[in-house]
Amino acid sequence: MKYDSQLISKPYAQPRLQRTAWGFVTLGFWALYFYLWSPLATLVLWLLGIRTAFFELYTRQHQVEPFLLISLPIIAVLCALLLIGWAEYNRHRFGKSDRRGAQANVSLEEVAAGLGAAPAVAASLRDAKVTVLHMDDRAQPSAMTPSALAMA
Structure with a gap:
């Protein structure tokens, strides 16, 4: 088969600004796509009772629960900090040197014997x-x- 440049895309051959711009265009169209699906998703969630659960948890009698309003963002930030801390600990512990050594070359006779x-x-x-x-x-x-x- 011959190489056909129209069939194979080389995104890294494009300038970075052009790739970034097309990335934002793609993101915008994905957002539009999900927006168009939102009425069906809302209907399914309403049928499953998710809307009722949201009102019971967050807006009971049209009041915002202060504990949930404050605690959920704090818990999310703590989880993110814990995950970042764990990743940095592993990077510090294991990131200094590559502990994997090079594999020894296998002779032609060993390959032939392995294949039979x-x-x-x-x-x-x-x-x-x-x-x-x-x-x-x-x-x-x-x-x-x-x-x-x-x-x-």
């Missing part, structure tokens, strides 16, 4: 990009041919 195939098949698999692997009756690789996708 001849070293020539393992070498062909190593050198090819896209292949069709032929299996014998014992479900072990016996041969390999390059795929048509690799030649395009």
Whole structure:
């Protein structure tokens, strides 16, 4: 297959200002989309009794509950601070060095032994990009041919 620039979008090839502007346009259309669904969502919530629960919890007799009005934002801020603190603790503890080491190279003979195939098949698999692997009756690789996708 040939590369078609009209089918594949490269957003990072665009200028940052243009990407940001199109991001805001996309956000605006998503907001409009959700706004258009709001009457149906309101109907479903009303049928499930959510509207009644809202009035009972927050606006009983059309009064705002001061405890809920003050405590819920405080609890939300405390949860956010706790989450940020935990993330910063983990970043400080684990972020200094990468503890993952490089994997040792595996020899061609080890790959062939792991596959149960001849070293020539393992070498062909190593050198090819896209292949069709032929299996014998014992479900072990016996041969390999390059795929048509690799030649395009």
